[in-house]
Amino acid sequence: MSATRTLETLLGRGAPGAPAIRAPGRPPLTHAALRTLAAETVAALNARGIGRGDRVAIVLPNGPEMAAAFLCLAAGASTAPLNPAYRSEDFSFYLQDLRPKALVVQRGVETPARAVAEGLGIPVLELVPGAAAGSFTLEGGPAGTPARPGMAQEEEEALVLHTSGTTARPKIVPLSQRNIAASAAHIGATLELSADDACLNIMPLFHIHGLIAAVLSSVAAGGAVCCTPGFDALRFYRLIEEERPSWYTAVPTMHQAILGRAERNAEIIARVPLRFIRSSSASMPGPVMEQMEAVFGCPLVESYGMTEAAHQMASNPLRGTRKPGAVGLPAGPEVGIMDEDGGLLPRGEVGEVVIRGPNVTAGYEANPEANAKAFSDGWFRTGDQGMLDADGYLQLTGRLKEIINRGGEKVSPLEVDGVLSAHEGVAQALCFAIPHGKLGEEVGAAVVLREGAELTERELRDFAALHLAEFKVPRKVVFLDEIPKGATGKLMRIGLAEKLGLSL
Template sequence: MNELTIPELVARAANEFPDAEAVVDGDVRITYAELREQVREATGAFAGAGVEPGDRIAIWAPNGLRWIVTVLGALGAGATLVPLNTRYKGDEARWPLSRSGAKILFVEDGFLGIDYPAMLGVDGSGVPGLPALRTVVTFNGPARPGVISWDDFTAAAVSPDEADARAAAVRPETVADILFTSGTTGRPKGAVVTHEQNVLTYRAWTGRTGVRAGDRYLIVNPMFHTFGYKAGVLACVMRGATMVLQRTFDVPETLRLIEQEKITVLPGPPTVYTALLHAPGRDEHDLSSLRLAVTGAGDVPVALVRRIKDELFPQVVTAYGLTESSGTVTACSVDDDDETIATTSGRPIPDVEVAIVDGEGGPVPAGTDGRILVRGYNVMKGYLDDPEATAEAVRDGWLDTGDRGRLDERGNLTITGRTKEMFVVGGFNVYPAEVENALARHDAVAESGVVGVPDARMGEVGRAYVRLRPGRTATQEELVAHCRERLANFKVPREVVFVDDLPKTASGKIWRVKLKERL
């Protein structure tokens, strides 16, 4: 397997597994040979639309066949993918669209009852505040002012030979995607990753986890996230596995798909497996096809791993990664024991280094807690148009992950904390500063501090400590509703605690560590 670009992976899969099912999306089933033809048409459509190599295209839509075809087609045209979280509100989506200068945006009409173009104020004259965005394409709706249909988009495709020439021109060093990840400032930054980085990283990931040809992989992780896009779509194309798509996680539907489609691989956050284990009527479904679970979290209870293995999956592995590392740093293997899988995130993937350092940057002994640094081909090229943030994050080739952990004598990594104070809600990263910025826009809020608190179902949820302005009043329900209008649901705090004062650091910043101590 010598391919180093994603178009080469698509061609290889079509040549090696032409008649194997590539995608199952509801009632639609296509083979790898058919997928290549649809991707070729999409590549031609991008060329016909005037998209040049290096241009950015954005997609704001749920898991679906057209998501896959659009993304692989764009990559074949030499364009760069900018995926958007489907839970984003208009202002949240506007930032990555503006920052990346995306030329075309793809949406699905009506997903979750949302009119995505309307949230951006799209009309016949364009998209307010986004001068680079010249076209909005709907996957499933009719053309309307400011929006064209999928059929209109593909109608202008260049010839298949011209599309093939575009795909052949993509180089390993061509930028494949820019995934935006929030930080302590609350403003998302775009992590720039190339074709070669993605191919090498997920060749290593599939080799370690054991995803293989013939697997039937249920992609329930959202494809706007590295877990769904890279460890899902790219991993399946690389190995010739079948992608069975689920738009959102719904336990009865997941159980139905496992039984009907003979699912063998189902990655997800621990909350997915907890929900399946406790699902009413689980015993009424034939789940015997399940083979492999892949999950990631700071610490998965040993009892949960054993129960997953006893009741659902013969093989369970854990892994660790972040957007800035192409999504993967370490992974266990199926041969590791239950305790290793449950209490560590495994060893670095081949040719990637992990170092644990103290506050001064010096190495610490095995078993000692410290900052996690990563060096290797998986480390992003940098943050989009942000050399200062890049220089702060990557020094001498070492990526400072912002996480804390320790390595054992065998090189297994255990995550012990997050320097950046991020918390994870149902598998999605939440950065306190972003929620605090939303709260600050409420007239009654003087200041706030947001932390993650344990939750049995979601792993963690947000709790906001809020100090009100003198003479102003607000209720928990009011502030939660205020956030819900401005933030994706997973970022909205589940609880608001009103306080007279908030702990501060010497520099006057909210001291979230002290807030955590109140739990």
């Protein structure tokens, strides 16, 4: 790992004239140009008094400039990407919580973050795009002298993100240069990435999945990332044909939307074969994985990631056995299963998934209470429940806080998701807890039917009863046109009953 522990070393991997950052309709930014851009960007930050360890908030549209800004700013400072769709009150919270030394926005793009930053006395730097995909200059901001100029060292902070909390205040997750470099190396090794690969990025670039799995791992392998404005199921196949990537990575809801339009785009799928497809950030139902592999004729590699691990923790192998319903073998950090008392459990036993390794955060910022709960004898507790099977594959049974407690009987939402998704008429299924007066919680499910399919609640419950214990069969099935999703495309399990106005 000695040569891959900082952004600066990762940006030196590709052949000088080879594309590093691409975008539809624009000339690419080469690896040599990206290295030069990183040096110029760090110098520009230093001239404004911003150096190693100082935070720079980024509010940019999805695309090549966002990808390049992350790589180049993080080479000499700490980046804090924020969702450009946030409202003023959201920006106010996050900017006050992060205390950045500057905010980077794109010239000509309206965002309430600009006014919020100015009101808080945070200097605003304008990113001005160049001709090549991802090329830019920074303008504005006061001059200054940084305490620590130059390129960042491996233990210095590179990226800071907030956890996606449901009700509690989100926690700040600092990730070092070493953390993100290690994760990019793990992903590259898992996927056998090379200079010949190009990833079509459809993930939001304020999220760890897109930043590390799509952008950083591609550049670190000497390959290219093709940056799109974001996910659009209607444009996806046109982009595949125009850009001819070798792979893409996405969350399951995106894959399911892509699968839904596969039949009418069969000719493009045949003309532009992908080497593999990657899925992460939420569990992929086994039937969907099998359908994707059949339709695209390539491996679908399901991986398991989270922010605190700089993304990847486990992954199904590219070659060999890929188990539908499993998130794969340890793929970077050590993975264990821990009981409530902190003891490690043998294979086949269910407990909390724990990890440790060079990609794992050293701890939440200014939150000793959360750190005391999250770390045990050097292991990070993920909050996920699961087990390692006889072959060492990790099977997740759900988030501990999402496990449904039906009068003392525990129900894994992921198990119910998998069973419902196996019905030929079901396009998407999400199991969730419904408040119940006597049992505490009851099992509910939200279902999106395939185009043209007809299915009643009773028929689906009868189907589930063939594969599940009686207490796990959903008592209420709600048919929806679309299941509510979060900003990164994840289905929103917690709070869904309240959102739908359900109780029993």
